[in-house]
Amino acid sequence: MSIAAAQNKGFLAAVWDYLTTVDHKKIAKLYLFAGGFFFLLGGLEALFIRIQLISPENDFLTAGLYNEMITMHGTTMIFLAAMPLLLGLMNAIMPLQIGARDVAFPFLNSLGFWLFLFGGVLLNCSWFLGGAPDAGWTSYAPLSIQSPGHGVDFYIMGLQISGAGTLIGGINFLVTIVTMRAPGMTYMRMPLFSWTTFVTSVLILFAFPALTVGLFLLMFDRMFGAAFFDVTLGGNAVIWQHLFWIFGHPEVYILILPAFGIFSDIISTFSKKRLFGYTAMVFATILIAFLGFMVWAHHMFTVGLGPVANAIFAIATMAIAVPTGIKIFNWLGTMWGGSITINSAMLWTLAFIPSFTIGGMTGVMLASAVADYQYHDTYFVVAHFHYVIVGGVVFGILAGLHYWWPKIFGKILNETLGKLSFWLFFIGFHLTFFIQHFLGLMGMPRRYWVFLKDQGLDTGNLVSTIGAFLMGVGGLIFVINIIYTSVKGEKAPADPWDGRSLEWAIPSPPPFYNFKQTPLIRGLDPLWIEKTEGKGKITPAEPLGDIHMPDASILPFIMSFGFFIAGFGFIYQVDHKGWLAAIFVGMGTALICMLIRSLKDYHGFHIHKEELEREAD
Amino acid sequence: MIGWMGKRKPLFLFGMLALLLAGCGKENLTAFEPKGYGAESSMNLIILSIIIMAFVLAIVLLVYVITLVRFRKKKGQENFIPKQVEGNKTLETVWTVIPIILVLILAVPTVVATFDLADKSEAQDGINVEVTGNQYWWHFNYQGDEVQTSQDLYIPTGERVYLNMKSSDVIHSFWVPSISGKMDVNPENVNTMYLEAHEEGVYWGKCAELCGPSHSLMDFKVIAVSPEEYDQWISDMQSVDPEANPEDAVAQDGKALFEEKSCVACHAIGSSPNATGPNLTNFGDRTKIAGYLEPTEENLVKWITDPESVKPGNKMTGNYPDVSEEEAEQIAAYLLQLSPSDITTESAGN
Structure with missing residues (x-):
């Protein structure tokens, strides 16, 4: 394949190209597209929930369907929307920021994506096959074991498959950052987004196995007659909660740390200042990640672990406020004395600071164990984690999308539509969730299908529903913006924002080999250094030469499809042993793919020096 | 100053x-x-x-x-480079x-x-109530007093009442926001918490852990009365005659139906420890039917004839022979006259 062959292709060829691609930039687009789709799906589920709660004792949804809705909303948003969108941004940007031509394992990168997608599709198949999971996104045993039908089985297999994809992605990023930084790109010169990608990958590596183990045990309980969580047979249901939250709490940081990285890069760029307290920012990130593993039982203050455990986990949780506070003040310190440009990317960032601070505040309030006896499992908690996850993660993703859209897609998102969608979403967000803090303490537990009349909860819920619709309209306008931009948007230059990090030194969108010559890095904010002290261009670290590129492959797609088929086999063999065949076919397909991959040599191909010379700069 | x-x-x-x-x-x-x-x-x-x-x-x-x-x-600052x-x-x-x-x-x-x-040092000398969480109702067994009831928990004011809580099925969480924070009710271990109400009153309680379709309808009440009234209530409950015949003729028919339609297989009247359904000893004093409906005959008939429409996923549906509207009215008449004590929500100043 040559550069010319990579262009000018028909529709089917383009589809084939994306099915087989191992290019991190194309995989990023796949992640963004799939994650965006699931985000809209999760948003729709959220609106159904809010319509049901618009008035007391409403009957828009039945009790069972409502439980399916909340379960799928949570699971979809966390596993199938927020994480893939972040993985998409990491894939698109991190290799560019560290001066790499791709990730360390391009084949695995593709495998990670297809596993996630087929896992997500499998989970959502449940809607059409007898009902979605209904035991909450936390799927607490024994409710999850007693849940009739196959809903929870789809949850188990879907998350197991997509979780494997995430784990693969995490390991890949880790190796990429350890081994593939350009000459001179030391750890302490990496942009914060690359740093948070690194730390997040470590979290994925250590947190996801706990979920995998939990899901395996649940799978054996539900599908093969084991009794790990069955109390009547000597099992222990609380163990599920431990396993789930040993994964689940770091998961929160898996989501928020990359967002912190995005905000750090954006604030620095649009304040035209170096990140204030860079070293402190890096160490605060690491400290948050470390402490993130020590606090899982704060989700379990009411389980009855006793005062010693509750006190220890309360204090450990409060301790996280310190590094988080450092970050907030360092962002303010970066803006202080700067020259601040406010555009859509910066608006989302500026909205994040107060919103997330409120989420952090309520986080410390929740850490106080005895106070939590009142907050726990009420709308106060719902409000808290939406302030953190929407006000932090979703704002971060949207900020990152506006900021890096020109780099990824080569076009600048429309500013007017961007601002309109921001204001609607931002106002809607606070309208929806602020009042929920009060609803919780007024006596409204979470996951309530109906709330009763005459309990003083009517107004708060109505306001919340109105806010949710504003968010919906805001989200819709963002989608319109994407469509409008792809049709009519202005073409982006290489460096539309007067950027500081390496990704702005190459064309938008970048050529598929990223860097014609590997760059030489002379410090933090390498492009800024060259603009202010050098000749305005990154100095290459090597003479122009042949570039070795990996082969495209359809194997990851087929392998993931095999696991998808096997997933159905595992779920339905409970009803009829004939379905065991699906397990053999599916797993067999995956194994054959692995065998081919192991035995066949993949030589890749070279882009020759002459071809590169013909390409304009 | x-x-x-x-x-x-x-x-x-x-x-x-x-x-x-x-x-x-x-x-x-x-x-x-x-x-x-x-x-x-x-x-x-x-x-x-x-x-x-x-x-x-x-x-x-x-x-x-x-x-x-x-x-x-600001305008005119386009080329301004701040200090790094x-x-x-x-x-x-x-x-x-x-x-x-x-x-x-x-x-x-x-x-x-x-x-x-978490202090339980005085639990031994205090009032101990065994609390059982069930889909979707609460059972209360006054340990040492041989008194059982469901849904409405009577406690004296100014005293610590220790609740020893366990679930019979999935995890529930016991929450009476005005009196105390919540604690989970697990199927595998007994969790103990205490309630100490300062004022008389009828306090609303809720289940706070997702437990199935009717999770949001698993409400209950804590009725705090004076210590004297509490003692009176306990002794009234102890002296209930489960076999007592109602005075009203319709209610008498209801009592017969209660046995005939096998209600009695699950619902105890008096202090039978083995009942699998809610105890109905003082049903006539209940503040709510099915945890959240007003205690009217109409609601009770609806609950008896079509429980699924009142509490989706409840364990009563389909576990008894068909009951006609008229039969349900008779059963309702019987149940609503079960009022063994003068100590009711009115004693709690409600």
Whole structure:
């Protein structure tokens, strides 16, 4: 394949190209597209929930369907929307920021994506096959074991498959950052987004196995007659909660740390200042990640672990406020004395600071164990984690999308539509969730299908529903913006924002080999250094030469499809042993793919020096 | 003379905040108006943490607004390059140390309160109630008194009532926001918490852990009466004759149907420990039917004839022969006259 062959292709060829691609930039687009789709799906589920709660004792949804809705909303948003969108941004940007031509394992990168997608599709198949999971996104045993039908089985297999994809992605990023930084790109010169990608990958590596183990045990309980969580047979249901939250709490940081990285890069760029307290920012990130593993039982203050455990986990949780506070003040310190440009990317960032601070505040309030006896499992908690996850993660993703859209897609998102969608979403967000803090303490537990009349909860819920619709309209306008931009948007230059990090030194969108010559890095904010002290261009670290590129492959797609088929086999063999065949076919397909991959040599191909010379700069 | 409000100023602010929050929600349900020891303990920490956190938020917002006003790029500054600052040791130390101090201010009372609420040293001499969580109702067994009831928990004011809680199926969580924070009701172990109500009243309780379709309908009541009234209630409950014939003829037919339609297989009247359904000894005094409906005959008939429409996923549906409307009315007449004690919600000042 040559550069010319990579262009000018028909529709089917383009589809084939994306099915087989191992290019991190194309995989990023796949992640963004799939994650965006699931985000809209999760948003729709959220609106159904809010319509049901618009008035007391409403009957828009039945009790069972409502439980399916909340379960799928949570699971979809966390596993199938927020994480893939972040993985998409990491894939698109991190290799560019560290001066790499791709990730360390391009084949695995593709495998990670297809596993996630087929896992997500499998989970959502449940809607059409007898009902979605209904035991909450936390799927607490024994409710999850007693849940009739196959809903929870789809949850188990879907998350197991997509979780494997995430784990693969995490390991890949880790190796990429350890081994593939350009000459001179030391750890302490990496942009914060690359740093948070690194730390997040470590979290994925250590947190996801706990979920995998939990899901395996649940799978054996539900599908093969084991009794790990069955109390009547000597099992222990609380163990599920431990396993789930040993994964689940770091998961929160898996989501928020990359967002912190995005905000750090954006604030620095649009304040035209170096990140204030860079070293402190890096160490605060690491400290948050470390402490993130020590606090899982704060989700379990009411389980009855006793005062010693509750006190220890309360204090450990409060301790996280310190590094988080450092970050907030360092962002303010970066803006202080700067020259601040406010555009859509910066608006989302500026909205994040107060919103997330409120989420952090309520986080410390929740850490106080005895106070939590009142907050726990009420709308106060719902409000808290939406302030953190929407006000932090979703704002971060949207900020990152506006900021890096020109780099990824080569076009600048429309500013007017961007601002309109921001204001609607931002106002809607606070309208929806602020009042929920009060609803919780007024006596409204979470996951309530109906709330009763005459309990003083009517107004708060109505306001919340109105806010949710504003968010919906805001989200819709963002989608319109994407469509409008792809049709009519202005073409982006290489460096539309007067950027500081390496990704702005190459064309938008970048050529598929990223860097014609590997760059030489002379410090933090390498492009800024060259603009202010050098000749305005990154100095290459090597003479122009042949570039070795990996082969495209359809194997990851087929392998993931095999696991998808096997997933159905595992779920339905409970009803009829004939379905065991699906397990053999599916797993067999995956194994054959692995065998081919192991035995066949993949030589890749070279882009020759002459071809590169013909390409304009 | 000391300045405005003098030394009492913090206390005054504290009180104002409490008053402000008290306006939120329905009395005897909202956690903002604590009427018991546990709820007060939680509320004190809630207010302390709000004050600390509001202080932090105020500082962040102040710096934030000043930064945005002062340093937003102005016309004619397009080419201005700000000074590239690496950091500031003093400032960074300050915003590390101050949060540590603030966290400690919250941590110490948190730990104290956590141990205080877990104190069970007086449980042996106190009133002990075995609480069983079921899909979707609550059972209360007054240990040592041989009194059983469901849904409405009678307790004396000013005394610690220890609840030894366990679930018969999935995890539930016992929450009476006005009196105390919640505690999970697990299937594998007994969790103990106590209720100490300061005032008489009928307090609303809720299940706070997702337990199935009717999770949101698993409400119950805690009825706090004076200690004398409580003793009276216990002795009235102890002296119930489960076989007593109602005076009313319709109710007599209802009693016969209660046995004929195998209601009695699950529902005990009196203190039978083996019943799998809610105990109905004082059903006529219940504040609600099925946990949330007004205690009218009409609602009870609906509950008996079509339980699924009242509580989706309940365990009663399909476990008894068909009951006609008329038969249901007779059963309802029987159940609604079951009122063994004069101590009812009215005694709690309701």
